[in-house]
Amino acid sequence: MGVEGAVLLLALLVAPGHGRGNHAGQIVTHDHGARAGCAAARCAQVKPVGMETGKVKDKQLFACSEFGPESGPRRGRLNMRRNMPKHGVGGWKALTNDDQQWIEVDLLYDRLILGIVTQGRQDLGRRGGEWVTSYTIQYKKNLSPVYLYYSTDGGPKVFPGNFDKNTPVENLLPEPLEARWIRINPRTWNNHISMRFELLECGGYCVRLEPVGMEAQIIKTSQYKASSIYNARKRPGLAFYGFLNNPNGAWSPHTIHNGHYMEIDLGEDKLIGGIVTQGRPGKGFLMEEWVTSYNIQYRNNSCNAVDYLRDSKGNPQIFGGNFDKVTAVRHIFAQPFRARYVRVRPRSWHNYISLRMELLECADV
Structure with a gap:
């Protein structure tokens, strides 16, 4: 399922009578509190920022390390597949496995982020599968000098990640996040730190x-x-x-x-x-x-x-x-x-x- 399907499912999940965290439509959605669903429902349009479609350009993607030139941050787009559209593996893969690794997107200006969708690396078998099982988020606004951890209780919030390489797992933020730079810090992983992702933004707010x-x-x-x-x-x-x-x-x-x-x-x-x-x-x-x-x-x-x-x-x-x-x-x-x-x-x-x-x-x- 592409991110358009994820967004459609999000609209259904925030409607009355739908539960949270269901495995409907081959996507897992975690709504972290009632305010997350309310924030999504208030937006005129919930939409992807453009990782999957290429609207977010390769030059806007960064990582603290990469396993090799074929596994850099440009491969960390949702639903990326091996050698498609360009030569490379099916996801971003960090050089080492530790909790200091990160992948980052520069959104070019402050935007209102409602959620994140993640996947594992596409091109490995089940036994050798690589995916991130939990992560935290850091962010920085356009005029801010430092990165901050996304937090709801004073400490970095840890989000549940993936359980296989392909199923998209969607986390709705308890409070919308206004930032230009979004950085994902893997905390735990299966076999090796590898991931693909998309950010969801509120399309009903003003760009400028x-x-x-x-x-x-x-x-x-x-x-x-x-x-x-x-x-x-x-x-x-x-x-x-x-x-x-x-x-x-x-x-x-x-x-x-x-x-x-x-x-x-x-x-x-x-x-x-x-x-x-x-x-x-x-x-x-x-x-x-x-x-x-x-x-x-x-x-x-x-x-x-x-x-x-x-x-x-x-x-x-x-x-x-x-x-x-x-x-x-x-x-x-x-x-x-x-x-x-x-x-x-x-x-x-x-x-x-x-x-x-x-x-x-x-x-x-």
Whole structure:
């Protein structure tokens, strides 16, 4: 089965009434928690990044070692077969067997990864078969200086690998992973470290994001609205102070409770694909203020705002906010939305509700 079949099966598995980890259709799917299925279901399209089809070029593939020129990382594509399409073996094969080996793909820009499909080496008999039985994932964003391990509990998450050389085994990530470089680290293996793989991405998000213009002050003072401001004399509390990297202050409401909001009128409907937030600038303990979590509402010209991505219980999605007053924290939305008015509602905060922000629009549509 090609990766297109794997994607079709993924769509079936996240539908109501289907179990997890079934051997249906000669593919094994591991959904690591309910959030993985939810993330896939929210995407407009789940699709392969292009390892199997060749959309990912040979020059984008790397490995720390290879057994020989016929078994390099270019052979590590899902459903690769011996001498097809070029001379070589049926998979990437590491030079040595240890847990320091890796194979990596450079996706060229940050992309939202939902899962991974792996196989063993195609061109060996059953007794001499080679495949990876477990692995971890490292990743690096475009502007990040270091690789990080994919983790859900503080330590590297170990994913189950293959049990034969050909059956595709699909692992859905508990949380989508935004990164440019994805590195697979085999941890255990059968006979020798050899593998083929494909990554699954969310095709319903924006390939290229650009600021709507809050920081650049293209968004004018009159386009800001808030449930309240700290007071009319404390200018840093005014709503239009709530733009990213404003050195003079931030938006703060008159009181602190989770009913407050700051709303931006974009002037026209735009496809919004992300958000960046910061806390209040300034020195001293009294300026240690930022929002630690929030939800998002949006509307067009209608009066009623709707919550971004309610769950099965009717609760809006809560985004993690800031951990200090300076660092800009970005979220890319699994499902972009089209709106003129975007409202951010703080749900928790450090010391006081203070917010600077920028909205990101899809620039590739």
